[in-house]
Amino acid sequence: MLAVVSVFALASSACVMAPLEQGYTDCGSFLDAEPCHPGQYCAESTLSRCELGCTSDENCARNQSCVKESGRQVGICLNKCPSCT
Numbered sequence: 001m002l003a004v005v006s007v008f009a010l011a012s013s014a015c016v017m018a019p020l021e022q023g024y025t026d027c028g029s030f031l032d033a034e035p036c037h038p039g040q041y042c043a044e045s046t047l048s049r050c051e052l053g054c055t056s057d058e059n060c061a062r063n064q065s066c067v068k069e070s071g072r073q074v075g076i077c078l079n080k081c082p083s084c085t
Contacts, residue, residue: 023061023077038064039077 020026023038028048036042036050038061043051053074054066060077068075
């Protein structure tokens, strides 16, 4: 009986999705969809296609900011200056 309970607990906990770390963003809704890595954004969610760049700080690592040129939708992740205020 204990073995059955242990297997059930293991199986049910395997379905819990952990939140993504800073910079990793969801891309697609299929079970095999991979998240975009820091420095990438989801260009096509139907095909789970990631491209280099960022659309917001959400696409960048914790120590980076998304910088876009005026009028552009996509920018690049640049390191934040730790000594700047």
